[in-house]
Amino acid sequence: MKQIALILSLFVSMTVLSQDALLTNTDGRKNVSLNGKWHYIIDTYETGFYDYRYKERKEDDRSAYWNRNEQKAKTDLIEHTYTDENSLNVPGDWNSQDRQFLHYEGTVWYQREFEKPQLSDNEQVYLYFAGVNYEAHVYLNGKKLGTHKGGFTAFNFKIPTNLLQEKGNFLVVKVDNKRHSDEIPTLNTDWWNYGGITRDVKLVIVPKNPIVQYDIHVDQKQDILASIKKKSFDLSGFVKFDTSADSKIVVEIPELKLKKEFPVKGDSIAFSFKTPNISLWSPENPKLYEVIFTNGKQRISEKIGFRKIEVxxxxxxxxxxxxxxxxxxxxxxxxxxxxxxxxxxxxxxxxxxxxxxxxxxxxxxxxxxxxxxxxxxxxxxxxxxxxxxxxxxxxxxxxxxxxxxxxxxxxxxxxxxxxxxxxxxxxxxxxxxxxxxxxxxxxxxxxxxxxxxxxxxxxxxxxxxxxxxxxxxxxxxxxxxxxxxxxxxxxxxxxxxxxxxxxxxxxxxxxxxxxxxxxxxxxxxxxxxxxxxxxxxxxxxxxxxxxxxxxxxxxxxxxxxxxxxxxxxxxxxxxxxxxxxxxxxxxxxxxxxxxxxxxxxxxxxxxxxxxx
Known part of the structure; x- marks a missing residue:
């Protein structure tokens, strides 16, 4: 229980540090892919982000590359726009898609539009990026959703419902893959610094208070050989909600005819229970079980294997x-x-x-x-x-x-x-x-x-x-x-x-x-x-x-x-x-x-x- 308490306290501290906790298993949730052709603008001097005094542009600045800049009269001054002629595939690195990008390190703006997905009254939308190298600034309809650093880890932003339009949602991502001495990794690496939105992008539709994280595994404290002999195993884990809840969580493994219910008070619940004989995952036997987490109408399913690794x-x-x-x-x-x-x-x-x-x-x-x-x-x-x-x-x-x-x-x-x-x-x-x-x-x-x-x-x-x-x-x-x-x-x-x-x-x-x-x-x-x-x-x-x-x-x-x-x-x-x-x-x-x-x-x- 000490370890479980420590995990829960850690998640509490993480919610303070990060407004939008990372959603796990996005493929196991209702989602809409935003992969495909995105428009781009190469911006070596970051003109779309800074003005000529090198100050970050104001949110409603028409010259900011996160805003539409359509010419309504022939006297309008237009210095940026997104066109079909300049497009990149997402997911994908920019280096391999056009020779002008081969050695490029710097800023590229990505843009596309999408329609609002169908939502019930109890649903909301997250914008999920599986990977952007390295620094991402994300804007929707002229409003900044947030930033992320790290080229190889996923991140997501909760989209305010009042920000979504029925059609023509204007999504822009400033992607910067420049290397810096105070970043992870640093200036000197022995691999190519591929830039771009290199992994999947999707809209994830979830309830107003979604399950953001969960875990289930063979409890490390048990003697695994004794458990194999007894044909009885201890499983433990947790479920983490976005905000506090007063409800219940059901954990189900249909193949084992196992269904457990736990009350939830707060934003996290730790659980442990015994299960009948399971086939342990290994290279020789990569057995996966469907595990289902249910909270009201929210249902998440995932294939999970059980094993114990130790020294x-x-x-x-x-x-x-x-x-x-x-x-x-x-x-x-x-x-x-x-x-x-x-x-x-x-x-x-x-x-x-x-x-x-x-x-x-x-x-x-x-x-x-x-x-x-x-x-x-x-x-x-x-x-x-x-x-x-x-x-x-x-x-x-x-x-x-x-x-x-x-x-x-x-x-x-x-x-x-x-x-x-x-x-x-x-x-x-x-x-x-x-x-x-x-x-x-x-x-x-x-x-x-x-x-x-x-x-x-x-x-x-x-x-x-x-x-x-x-x-x-x-x-x-x-x-x-x-x-x-x-x-x-x-x-x-x-x-x-x-x-x-x-x-x-x-x-x-x-x-x-x-x-x-x-x-x-x-x-x-x-x-x-x-x-x-x-x-x-x-x-x-x-x-x-x-x-x-x-x-x-x-x-x-x-x-x-x-x-x-x-x-x-x-x-x-x-x-x-x-x-x-x-x-x-x-x-x-x-x-x-x-x-x-x-x-x-x-x-x-x-x-x-x-x-x-």
């Missing part, structure tokens, strides 16, 4: 059995079309390739991926590492930056807290050790546990190379459930055969996980194995790495090599082999599988055959 000693344990994670890292990118991934078909391609490789796990790097990925992982039985973009050298001493990281952490968990596939929340990647950094990162690790104690917490650490040893002694390891490290022995350090004499020291008696390892190769470039960027060098690299893994201590619990597919990066400037691509993919930008793909595939086949 016992030096082992990662799923449903009472030790697991070895045969993983791969993935960027949210469709390389063949040089664009940000966003659709279900995109997710099927990426996760299908991971399955073909022999994976039971994927690391979704270095930011929360779109919801299609995590929902499909549930269905396919793929364990997921999900991460916020606290990446490299952000401003760890700035408390405002910490608040931004915490907000993205909350938004990541709020959207995906009911995904059985997600077993690891990661608070960052390759952050350099310092006292300020460790305080910053440990704060995030602790907050993750408060937000959700049903998953493991980790971060991708770096290896300390000293005295011919590979030492893992990062102080952040004291705050994570598993010790995850990125190592490139044979690419950035030495040659692949240095793996043969490598000595590893891990300070912590916790599960040990290789979160990255890899080498670049240009697909189709063949040479001897000593030649950098050849497929043979990458193949040799993986062969030596795999041999080294066999000598790792018994707490070695898995790996997610870097990376499934080649991806775009402005940092990669070798004119012959990179050409603005990071070539560490096992699959090339044209979809071709490189030689190293089959080396790792065979390794995973043998691991699976041995029971790992």
């Amino acid at each position: 016992i000693g030096k082992k990662i344990v799923l449903n009472g059995k030790q697991i070895f994670m045969r993983g791969i890292s993935i960027h949210e990118e469709i390389a063949q079309q040089i664009r940000r991934a966003h659709s279900l078909d995109d997710a099927k391609q990426l996760l299908g390739w991971a399955k073909d490789l022999g994976c039971n796990m994927v690391r979704l790097a270095h930011y929360p991926h779109n919801e299609n990925m995590t929902r499909l992982a549930d269905e396919m039985g793929l364990l997921v590492w999900s991460e916020i973009p606290v990446y490299w050298t952000i401003d760890f001493g700035n408390p405002e930056v910490l608040k931004k990281a915490e907000k993205q952490l909350e938004e990541m968990i709020d959207r995906d807290r009911n995904r059985a596939s997600i077993v690891i929340w990661s608070v960052g990647n390759e952050t350099p050790v310092s006292e300020k950094r460790t305080v910053f990162m440990s704060t995030l690790a602790k907050k993750t546990k408060l937000l959700d104690n049903s998953r493991l917490v980790s971060a991708a650490l770096e290896v300390n190379h000293k005295d011919n040893k590979n030492v893992i002694d990062d102080p952040l390891g004291a705050f994570t459930d598993i010790i995850s490290v990125n190592e490139y022995l044979g690419w950035y350090v030495g040659l692949p055969n240095d793996c043969e004499t490598a000595v590893w020291e891990v300070k912590y008696d916790k599960p040990f996980f290789i979160s990255e390892t890899g080498a670049d190769a240009k697909a189709g470039f063949h040479a001897d194995k000593l030649t950098r960027f050849s497929e043979e060098y990458q193949e040799w690299y993986y062969q030596e790495q795999i041999d080294m893994f066999s000598r790792f201590p018994d707490n070695f619990s898995g790996l997610s090599p870097w990376i499934l597919c080649d991806f775009r990066s402005p940092k990669r400037n070798n004119p012959l082999y990179q050409q603005l691509w990071n070539r560490k993919g096992l699959i090339a930008d044209n979809g071709q599988k490189k030689k190293a793909f089959f080396v790792l595939q065979e390794f995973y086949r043998k691991l699976k055959a041995s029971g790992k």
